[in-house]
Amino acid sequence: MSQDVADIAAAALPLRSEDDLDPLLERIGGSRIVLIGEATHGTSEFYRWRAALTRRLIAERGFSFVAVEGDWPDCHAVHCAVSGAAGSPEDPAEALRGFHRWPRWMWANAEVADFVRWLRAHNTARPGQQPVGFHGLDVYSLQDSLQSVLDYLREHAPEHVDTALAAFRCFEPYGEDPTAGPLVPLSCRQEVVALLRAVRERREQQSRDGLAPGFVAEQNAAVAEGAERYYRTMLGGGGDSWNVRDEHMVDTLDRLLQAYGTGAVVWEHNTHIGDAGATPMVSAGMTNVGRLVRERYGEGDAVLVGMGSYEGEVIAGRRWGATPQRFPVRPARPGSAEALMHEAVSGDDALFVFPPEQHQPDWQQQTLDHRAIGVVYGTEGGGYVPSVLGRRYDAFLHLDRTRALEPLHERETTAEEAETYPSGV
Incomplete structure (x- = not known):
């Protein structure tokens, strides 16, 4: 030995x-x-x-x-x-x-x-x-998160719905295909930043209860902003997209701890x-x-x-x-x-x-x-x-x-998503 x-x-x-x-x-x-x-x-x-x-x-x-x-x-x-x-x-x-x-x-x-x-x-x-x-x-779920923010604003802040729709429509042609990252117009980033600002302003006017609908909407807006950066950097090579993803996860953890x-x-x-x-x-x-x-x-x-x-x-x-x-x-x-x-x-x-x-x-x-x-x-x-x-x-x-774990679904969907280093982790 x-x-x-x-x-x-x-x-x-x-x-x-x-x-x-x-x-x-x-x-x-x-x-x-x-x-x-x-x-x-x-x-x-x-x-x-x-x-x-x-x-x-x-x-x-x-x-x-x-x-x-x-x-x-x-x-x-x-x-x-x-x-x-x-x-x-x-x-x-x-x-x-x-x-x-x-x-x-x-x-x-x-x-x-x-x-x-x-x-x-x-x-x-x-x-x-x-x-x-x-x-x-x-950082994934771009489309789902945008839809959630839109639903929240329709109910709680209709004056900001146009901002959400602009972001949604900007990304709609590209779906959640990460290979489209370099094709998405730079204006899309401006749209999601404006969306995040609008949701945060709305939340500042309400209760600071972090699990209230406003908090959930803010996090979905942050996902949209992070996803835009992630997809845009992914095909650039190196560790940039990995870093964007992990930094987003820790930023989310910070908000939850608060x-x-x-x-x-x-x-x-x-x-x-x-x-x-x-x-x-x-x-x-x-x-x-x-x-x-x-x-x-x-x-x-x-x-x-x-x-x-x-x-x-x-x-x-x-x-x-x-x-x-x-x-x-x-x-x-x-x-x-x-x-x-x-x-x-x-x-x-x-x-x-x-x-x-x-x-x-x-x-x-x-x-x-x-x-x-x-x-x-x-x-x-x-x-x-x-x-x-x-x-x-x-x-x-x-x-x-x-032993292998036991999936609840017999089959998987075939939607594509970004692979991550090493081999999807």
Whole structure:
């Protein structure tokens, strides 16, 4: 056994039940932002352990909302369902079934359905208290967000409807096709900026309740503004479009924290929540959610939790827009972080809570290959991101052999959307 493997074995904590998350809860302490990652968007155990940690943060630490790598309008329907809003379905899984942008399985799956049902029951048991929310952070949903703003203004501020219609009509010929980004007139950006200004002015005149219709409309207007920038920069190459997307997600998180005033749990891919400064992303001029949150809130107020596996299976598409399939997750590359952990824990699951940098063993400070699988399953299934685990995360869940999650839909829609590095994360 190598020294690194021996050190990994010494650092491994058991991970068999939710009670085994106690050391991680202790590490989180009084931090008010916990970011929980995943190495794939199609692995059951990642979703279930993430939900287990989130349940404890909500029930025991009073965390007030979950923010996910999903579209604002679709996730708002789930938020209404878990909050028991009038007209929403009693079963929040019905709201998940309403997701329509590929890949629907990323949120419309049995694992998330179990969690949002628990969340509704938790909120129902606390009448008179602010419900724990469920919100989307992502920059997509341009057309849906524009339509939502238009509907809001028709009801609450008809004097601004013309502004919304101008933005809607500007983008209407291009739909949500990201390849049209360079073709969209520059005037479209002016239209969405004017729309965002109009909605914000309207909100300033109303209650500061962050979950009021005005807040929802403002966020949809911000999505439209962010989507315009994202699509315009995407085909320019480099990390600009990635940065636009992640900056938008953190800006949305900022607004939610201002509205709720207490703790946030963020669910995204490892490539978003693991600090980009511990990977080659930063040398390519790219940032990400984890790095931005640490910069804005300080490392003491944010805890970054990664997850990975050695082998198993995953739900993914063979290409963008394809019907999801179960694919193998092959045994991890020799010498990778996952392979070393597999050897150290003899095939068991394990929790690693990283100490402060000055107390970290060598393996936590080395650059190791670290697997990342997106929603598109390529020839090798996924790639590896060289990472210094002790700086990229504050803790890590190694789930040695994993299973594919269970989608709620048998087939996917074929609507195109922008692929993101690496392979749709």
